[in-house]
Ligand SMILES: O=P(O)(O)O[C@@H]1C[C@H](O)[C@@H](CO)O1
C-alpha cells in the first residue's frame with residue numbers, strides 16, 4: 126500500500142515514495158496504519174496512487190469492474206441489500222478508507238450485480254459533520270471512478286422546504302446550492318490532479334437529464350407520480366438541523382430540500398466526468414414559521430423511520446432505472 130504524506134503544501138505526491146503512513150488518514154483499524162489523527166493543517170487530498178490502490182483492492186477482491194456506483198442515504202442501506210452475488214467489504218478492512226460513524230450508515234461497500242448491471246454501493250457515506258474534510262468525504266467517488274464506474278446514483282434523506290412536498294415524497298435533484306461552497310469549502314480544494322479532472326470544472330449540467338426523465342416515467346409506471354418532484358437540494362454542514370430564519374433564507378434562494386451530504390460527492394463525480402443521478406427522500410417537512418410545536422422539530426429517529434417506511438419504493442425506483450441503463454434505453 127502506498128504511503129503518502131501530503132503536507133508538502135502544494136504538489137500532489139504522484140509517486141509511491143514508500144515513506145510510510147504519516148498522513149493521518151488512518152482508519153485506526155485492521156490495516157496496521159498507526160498514523161496520527163487528522164489535523165486541520167493537513168492537506169486532505171488523497172494522491173491518485175492511493176485511490177488506485179484502494180480501487181485495485183476492491184476490483185481484485187470482487188472480481189468485477191462495476192459500471193454504476195450507488196451511495197445510500199440515511200436509512201436507505203436497503204438499496205445495497207438488493208444487490209446479487211454480493212461481495213461485501215467492511216470499511217474498516219479497506220486500506221486507507223474512513224469509517225462510518227452515523228446511525229443508518231452501516232459502513233460496508235457492496236459489489237455485485239443489480240438488474241443486469243455491475244454495481245458498487247456504499248452502505249454508509251461520510252459527512253462533513255463527522256469531522257472529515259470534504260475531500261475525504263467524497264474520496265470514495267474517486268475510488269468508484271478508478272474501479273470503472275461511469276454513473277453515480279446518490280441518494281439522501283432531506284428536509285422538505287418546498288411547501289408542496291410531503292413526508293415520504295421523492296425529489297429528483299436537478300440542481301443544488303452548495304452552502305459549504307459559499308463558505309469557501311470544496312472537495313476539490315488543494316492541488317489538482319488532472320488525471321481526475323480539470324482545475325476549474327463546470328457544474329452547469331451536473332444532473333443527467335435523461336436519467337431524470339426516465340425516473341419520472343418510472344415513477345408514473347409505479348403509480349407514485351404525485352409523490353415525485355424535481356427540485357433543488359442544498360447541503361449545509363450539520364449536524365444541527367436548521368433554524369427557521371435559515372430555512373426561510375434557503376426557500377428565498379430557490380431551495381426545495383435541505384440536507385447534509387451529496388453535493389460534495391456530485392462535485393467530485395462531475396470533476397472526473399461521471400454521469401450523475403441523485404434523489405432526496407423527504408423525511409420531514411421543514412417549518413418555516415415560528416411555533417412551539419415540539420412534534421414539528423426534526424430528529425434523526427424520524428428520518429430513519431421514514432426512510433424505512435419508504436425504502437421499498439426507493440429500491441424499486443433505483444432498480445428499474447438501473448435496468449433501463451443496463452438495457453441501454455436510459
Ligand atoms: O446521509 P444523508 O444525507 O442521507 O443523511 C441525512 C443528513 C444527516 O446525516 C442525517 C440527519 O438526520 O440524515
Ligand SMILES: Nc1nc2[nH]cnc2c(=O)[nH]1
Pocket residue numbers: 282283284285361363365366367383384385408409411423428
Ligand atoms: N440539514 C438537514 N438534513 C436533513 N436530513 C433529513 N432531514 C433534514 C433536515 O431537515 N435538514
